[in-house]
Amino acid sequence: MTAAPADHLRIPRGLTDRGLTLSPPQVEDGAALWRMARDSRVLDLNSSYSYLLWCRDYAATSVVAREPDGSPAGFITGYLRPEQPHTLLVWQVAVDHGRRGQGVAAAMLDGLVARTGRELGVTGIETTITPGNEASERLFTSFAERHRAPLSREVLFHAEAFPEGDHQPEVLYRIGPIPAPDTDAHPAADR
Structure with a gap:
């Protein structure tokens, strides 16, 4: 499967x-x-079966960055909130060790939000981040800044809600509304 032309433009040169x-x-x-x-x-590791299902059932709301040979170099999994169908919940973001620090996560997020906005009417995103996950905090904060979108944060799940006893709270990041993209601007391409 090939990426849409707009997705290619959102990858740093x-x-x-x-x-x-x-x-x-x-x-x-x-x-x-x-x-x-x-x-x-x-990342919380889900069963291998869940990743297969995710690729089948949520492909429209997820993205893979591919190497020249087609193998994955990174991914973002997401889904539309059932009660807020214009909100993309970003579940996991991962970049292969050899591609970290190259803007791959930002390019995937820009491309995914542009595609889901165009195809599914997404106008906002949500994600949860545990305190101290600086890479994720930077990724989503810089996305909001790049797209001039409001960002709010609040604790979604307190530590006590998790049965493991050692889980940190999950802080909900809400970004949106996301302004319609300027067809002449490619935010991640300026990196």
Whole structure:
């Protein structure tokens, strides 16, 4: 499956020079996404089965960054909130170790929000971040700034809500409304 032209434009020029593209995930990507989540050592690892289902059932609200050979270099999984169908809930963001620090996560987020806005009418995003996850805090804060969208934060789930006993609270980040993209501007391409 190939990425839409607008998705290609949202990848920083240095990455397109190396052939990185964006596209929705395919079922065949499930195992690689599971391994990437496992190897991140920060994401909650879901069952390998759940990543296969995610690639099948939520491909329209998720994205994979692909290497020139087609293998995944990063992914974002997301879904539309059932009671707020114009809100994309970003579930997980992962970038392969060899691609970190190159703007891949920001490019995937920009491309995914642009595509879901165009195709599904998404006007806002939500995600949860545990305190101290500076990479995720920077990713979503800089997204809001780049797109001139309001950002609010509040605790969604307190630590006591989790049965494990050692889980940190989950802070809900709400971004939106997201202004319609300027067809001449490509925020992530300026990096």
